Amino acid sequence: MASILPEVLRNTPLFANLPPEDLRRVAEIALPRHYEKKDSIFREGERADGFYVVGVGRVKIFKLSENGKEQVLHLIGPGQSFAEATIFEGGTFPAHAEALEGCDVVFLPKRPFTDLLEKxxxxxxxxxxxxxxxLKRMTDLVESISLRDVEARLVRYLSDELAVGGTPIRDGAVLDLNVSKTVLASRLGTVPETFSRTLKKLQDEGKIRVKGKQIRIMKADSLFSILD
Amino acid sequence: MASILPEVLRNTPLFANLPPEDLRRVAEIALPRHYEKKDSIFREGERADGFYVVGVGRVKIFKLSENGKEQVLHLIGPGQSFAEATIFEGGTFPAHAEALEGCDVVFLPKRPFTDLLEKxxxxxxxxxxxxxxxLKRMTDLVESISLRDVEARLVRYLSDELAVGGTPIRDGAVLDLNVSKTVLASRLGTVPETFSRTLKKLQDEGKIRVKGKQIRIMKADSLFSILD
DNA sequence: CGTAGGGTTGAGGTTAATCAAGTATGGTGG
DNA sequence: CCACCATACTTGATTAACCTCAACCCTACG
Structure with a gap:
């Protein structure tokens, strides 16, 4: 399986289009790892000794309050890296990471990687x-959570997801929520009940049509008009 | 006034203890700037052509919602730098910056600085x-805003401020809120009314004593016990 | 003095969390 | 293939936090 490793690295923006030689050096220090659904990848406060690149699967990064409520900070998919920040400054992870499904990831250990960085x-x-x-994403997340109501946050999320998927924004466009509604609720800073009601409200207003994880945009104009 | 410039740079963690030669190079490309109270330093969406180091004064970084409510993301003081992120990736500022008082800052223009970085x-x-x-700070801010109530956020803020001020946490310790309560309310993701009421509640419970911007800690144990 | 900005206080309304119960859904083993 | 279970999701009723609006106070400063 070591053969797919360079492929994974090549697909992450951090290492894309790197000279083969540099890529080889990165591959040399990279460690493939596998996690099953619900496996913890790391916990907040744990010693951070490297960062990760996702090859296959999805990972959620989240914070927990003492009474068990969780706030999802990021949903990481194939090609994306996470926890890069922890290899500089501060020796511990600032949040939890958990596999949402079977995941093949690559681990880049701190010390060898920083050596590589210097050169x-x-x-x-x-x-x-x-x-x-x-940093930009976190800034937007703060704005989103503190300055907008749940409906606006949801609509913005739909808009962003359409954008990253490259789907043109027009009536009839279909979007697949790639994660469970419970996780999505937490990403939007709310609870499943409120999330469900908000989806229903938008559907009752004829703006979207919900079938499982498929969202069909019915009235793009009025739906997205609440975003400035 | 160019003579204080190296001094300002030396006081910012980014350049502290740099070899004199490196420091000189940084100083060569740095541009001193002055802002009066309430001056805008930059606005969200504006083309970002560099970042800033504060020499004197305080700066607030904030997001605005369409209906005018603001969320303060950071309060920047002497020695701190801000908007570093904008010189890589993304050509625009992700938030607004405004002088809270008369400010002397140093501007580091993007292109010359990235050239310097490469070497x-x-x-x-x-x-x-x-x-x-x-990134860590933003992560904590999200957690704070989405997972804790106003009282817990305020208490955590007090705790953090005591820590950065080096004041030992014990009964009788006095803390000066360096900014207006209105700004602080926004930093905590709330409004002045709620902020005022929360302070009053803590005072009524005998945990703190408020006199203007002076906060005296009366019962450190019970006050800070809500933070895990 | 008089005004302005910041701060406080009270009443009322709204959003969204919580609690509780019920309904799909999907995977597993029989 | 079906029955079963666990999990996810939905819906309704209630509650709590906190925002909004409005009025008022207080202090600084011209």
Whole structure:
């Protein structure tokens, strides 16, 4: 299975289009790992000794409150990396990570990787760009959670998902929520009950049509008009 | 005034303890700027052509909702840098920045600085560490806003402020809120009314004593016990 | 003094969480 | 293939947090 490793690395923005030689060096220090559904990948506060690249499957990154409520920060899919930040500064993970399904990931251990960074300004620059993107995402998440109601957050999420999927935004467009509604509710900073009711409300208003995880956009204009 | 510039740079973690030669190079491309109270430093969506280091004064970084409500993301003080992330990836600022009082800041223009980064792995590593710290802060902010009630957020803020001020946490300790209560309310993701009521509640319970911007901790144990 | 900005207080309304119960759904073993 | 179980999801009723609106106070500063 070591043969798919370079392939995984090549598909992550961090290492895409890297000279073969650099890629080989990264591959040399990378460790393939597998997790089953619901397996914990790391827990908040645990010693952080590296970061991850997803090859197959989905991972949720989340915070837990003392009374057990969870806030999903990110949903990570194939090609994406996560926990990069932990290899600089601070030796512990700031959140939990759990496999949402069977996952093949690649682990990049801290020390060998930072050594590599020091000699590879190209990778270092990409690393900074990646950290910057995470920062932007978190900034948007804060804005979303604190400044918008659940309906607006949901609509924005649908809009963003259509965008990343490359689906043109028009009536009849279909979107597949790739995760359970419970997880999605938590990502949107709410609970399953409220999430369910919000979907129903939008459906009753004729703006969307819900069938399982399929969302069909019926009135794109009025649906997305609440976003500025 | 150019003489204080190296001093400002030396006081920011990004450039502290840098070899004099590196520091000189940074200073060469740095541009001192001044802002009066309430001046906008940049607005969300504006083209981002560099980042900032604060020499004197305080800056608030915030998001605005369409109906005018604001969420303060960060309060930046002397020695701190902000908007570093914008010089990689994404050409626009993800939030607004405004001077809370008269401010002397240093502006580091994007292009010359990235050129410098490519030749200076040492600075690049620090830059990544700095980005990582911001990321951690944002992660904590999300958790705080979405998983805790206003009282818990306020108490945590007090705890954090005591920590950064180096004040030992014990009964009788006094803390000065360096910003207006209105700004602080927004930083905590609430409104002045709720903030005021929450302070009053803690005072009525005998846990703190409020006099203007001075907060005296009266019962540290019971006050901070709600934080796990 | 008089005004303005920040701060406080009270009443009322709204959003969304909680609690409780019931209905799909999907995977597993018989 | 079906029965069963666990899990996910939905729906309704109730509650709690906190936002909004409105009025008022207080202090600083011209």
């Amino acid at each position: 590879n300004p190209r990778i270092a620059l990409r690393m900074m760009a990646s950290l910057s993107r995470w | 200076n792995p040492r600075i690049a590593l620090r830059m990544m560490a700095s980005l990582s710290r911001w």
